């Protein structure tokens with residue numbers, strides 16, 4: 001029952017993020033009535049909504065009854081207050097507005113093999129997502145929220161000694177290139193993505209204080225060669241595409257790095273037996289909803305594609321949650 005009704009708890013959290021509950025509570029604890037006033041909520045569902053979140057350990061409460069004060073947990077204060085530098089709610093905002101309604105049609109996706117999002121009757125995911133500026137910005141924020149912890153960990157765990165240049169392919173708003181440039185000042189960094197993303201990336205890289213050493217390069221990774229660099233990364237890129245397209249991108253990464261260079265995919269890597277990485281498998285199913293051919297893959301699949309492209313050695317470093325750095329050395 002807990003799994004079957006899991007969507008209810010999930011939607012309670014997604015609504016809390018959408019309504020800015022955790023941001024409003026960041027300043028100081030509030031009673032339910034004060035929260036209701038601040039968020040313009042009807043009193044009828046208010047106590048159940050707050051106490052559901054409390055029971056899921058997403059809020060704390062001092063006292064009981066009408067005078068009780070609700071406050072953030074240490075985790076919601078760090079990760080779900082919009083003004084926190086560690087905010088990861090961008091992905092949950094997108095999950096609430098897009099993925100939640102699209103997943104209602106999962107059965108139809110399973111029957112037809114067709115995406116169930118905006119591209120159901122139209123072109124490709126990025127053309128459609130990016131045709132609307134607020135949606136483009138929301139998508140880029142969502143990606144940042146999903147990956148920030150992984151990027152910070154990657155910057156610590158990879159030995160960049162001996163490398164001089166770094167390129168993040170499909171770099172979105174430039175977060176990874178900025179994190180790497182700030183942590184490893186000897187590297188010159190490129191964030192490569194479609195032209196429409198470039199202005200958002202330039203603004204964001206400047207805001208992260210990394211504009212002196214991160215260049216935004218515009219291009220299409222299927223039509224143009226990738227920029228040459230000692231280290232090429234792709235964060236959640238390969239899983240957007242079908243197997244042939246994945247192999248094209250891996251071969252292009254092989255061409256872009258010199259001997260001794262590295263290609264790193266920062267993605268869910270599903271366990272080889274496909275038995276235990278539930279989040280990885282769910283994200284792969286989300287690619288059915290979101291794309292025409294995308295899927296997440298096992299470590300053995302990644303190793304096979306990279307070896308076929310010519311890479312010598314493959315290694316996996318766990319990052320946060322279900323995500324790993326899958327590294328191929330040339």
Ligand SMILES: C[S@@+](CC[C@H](N)C(=O)[O-])C[C@H]1O[C@@H](n2cnc3c(N)ncnc32)[C@H](O)[C@@H]1O
Nearest residue numbers: 143147170171172193194219220221222235236
């Ligand atoms: C799922 S997002 C991943 C963003 C980021 N790397 C991360 O790890 O969060 C995919 C990215 O690929 C970019 N992209 C899609 N098609 C592309 C293409 N043909 N050429 C270059 N970038 C592309 C998108 O603009 C988007 O930023």
